[in-house]
Amino acid sequence: MNEHSRKQAPGAGGLSLHSTLIDHAAIQAAVQPWIEMECFQLSRGKRLGQLDCLDLGNTRIVREYQHATVQKIGATPGNLCTLSFCTLDRDLRFSEHDAGDADTVFFLSENSEFDIHVPAGVQTTYISLDQDEFLSAARVLNPAQWETAPQGVQPLRSNHKALFSDAVEIWFKTASVAARQGGAMDADVMRRLLLQTMLQVATTTIPDDAGTVPAAARVRALRICRQACAFAEDRLEADDLPTIVDLCTAVGVSERTLQYAFRSYVGMSPLVYLRLLRLNRVRTTLIEASPGEMTVTEAAMRYGFLHLSRFARDYRHAFDESPSETLAA
The missing domain is CATH 2.60.40.1180 (Golgi alpha-mannosidase II)
Structure with a gap:
């Protein structure tokens, strides 16, 4: 690859x-x-x-x-x-x-x-x-x-x-x-x-009168998102698909707070981030599998992609190749 x-x-x-x-x-x-x-x-x-x-x-x-x-x-x-x-x-x-x-x-x-x-x-x-x-x-x-x-x-x-x-x-x-x-x-x-x-x-450094302590809001956003991502990773490892409600509950914040935090963290909404996380998981699964061991449909459904035509479109948009091309490589 x-x-x-x-x-x-x-x-x-x-x-x-x-x-x-x-x-x-x-x-x-x-x-x-x-x-x-x-x-x-x-x-x-x-x-x-x-x-x-x-x-x-x-x-x-x-x-x-x-x-x-x-x-x-x-x-x-x-x-x-x-x-x-x-x-x-x-x-x-x-x-x-x-x-x-x-x-x-x-x-x-x-x-x-x-x-x-x-x-x-x-x-x-x-x-x-x-x-x-x-x-x-x-x-x-x-x-x-x-x-x-x-x-x-x-x-x-x-x-x-x-x-x-x-x-x-x-x-x-x-x-x-x-x-x-x-x-x-x-x-x-x-x-x-x-x-x-x-x-x-x-x-040989330049004195910084403003100090190097980051803004409290940025530190909080990092903490919230790291907790949310760790929770999402654990759920995916267990083949259980996390939702936004799950993330808010696990971290103890409102959806609005989670939205603001993820915008600061990765420049996107938590929903988009979760979808990309699942697409990355599918791609890793297809790369590691032999064509006879796994089908594209099985890998997609494992990570919650039930609308296969939309999944194929999103996968190609993310990785510039079809999932079947990844599996066959």
Whole structure:
């Protein structure tokens, strides 16, 4: 279901460079196994985007470009943190935070849950690091800021965001040229240089008089929707289709409050979100099934699509292919 190419620089000591064209949300999660993650497609498109990854052992540079809107829900493992930046887009959401401004980068700590809404047309870039190593050096450079490690997602306004962007381009270009020409590269040297660059980005920040605490309404919307989505996921796992009444009851809010929360959370109504969630489930089922094991009708009805012609129309609109094409691939 995906096109995948890998370039390897000989003698690189574990360094690898690969680029993946993403045509299913599960692939976007699967090619990043170092972070527990589940992805959902939320806008139309057969192809979700492209992911480029430069793997330096325990440090990775990942660049993702979205052709279709995607939601990424997951958690970082122990002793892995990330620094990231993204295309400025008013509809992007990194947990309870928006994309910030031209100086914003994001720190995500170890053992932290995240919920990211990435609109079509947005590019996100992150670098995963050994958190113990990163924090040990950051505390030396800026003890006032880093003595106590931030928890969860922390937006930082950096004087050196451009340095971050330039470093990513340089590292990808260098690795690509080496792979193409067969030159040897020392992954450990590249990793140490990249760490020093990221320390400069993260420890030289711009004071923010307004503070970094998000608006209370946005935090509440995130909490409401995360509870509602977890409830919906549990019901779908049990082959029981959740309704809006079920969601309101489970979370303890009115339908109007739920509507406002989902508009802030993913830019759509809870009803549309639930339908897309079920369509994603059907697509995953069809991809994982052999044609003799499952029919399109069985998969559709399992997730509550009883009007099969409308289901087929909505499925094609979401994924730019028919359900039978997905099953046969």
